[in-house]
Each structure stands twice: as structure tokens, then as C-alpha cells.
Amino acid sequence: MTEYATHRFSVGQDVTQSGKTPTCCRVIAQINSSDGPAYRIKYGSSEAVVTERELTYRTEAPSGGTNIRR
16 A cells, blocks of 8 residues: 655745754655655755755745745
8 A cells, every 4th residue: 555645845835944043945845755754945056855844834034024936
């Protein structure tokens, strides 16, 4: 039987990557991994693959007071 991961975040959604210095980023792909839902994120000109537990909902607008254009 095939297992499907339930993703909490959507492609195109602005999120925050937790860590020592929280980083604002955007989800660009959802990935099903053996450890559960994972995401490819983009921040600046960099990309990374992170697990769902490393992300949180974005609660504030980026500096400048406007949302990132999609």
C-alpha cells in the first residue's frame, strides 16, 4: 500500500525556517521523504530541502511592510 504524506504548507507559501536565526523563505516544492513531509525552499538566491518540523507559519510581513509578490 502506498503511503502519502500530508503537507502542512503549500507551494508558493511564505514560511519561516526555524533555527538560531529564523529565515524567511518560500516553499517551491513539496517532497515525500521517508522521514515524512519535506519541502524545497528558496531564500534569496539559495535553495534547500528541509523537513516540515524545521518550518513555521510566517506571521509578519517582510521588512518594508509589504508581502512578497508572487
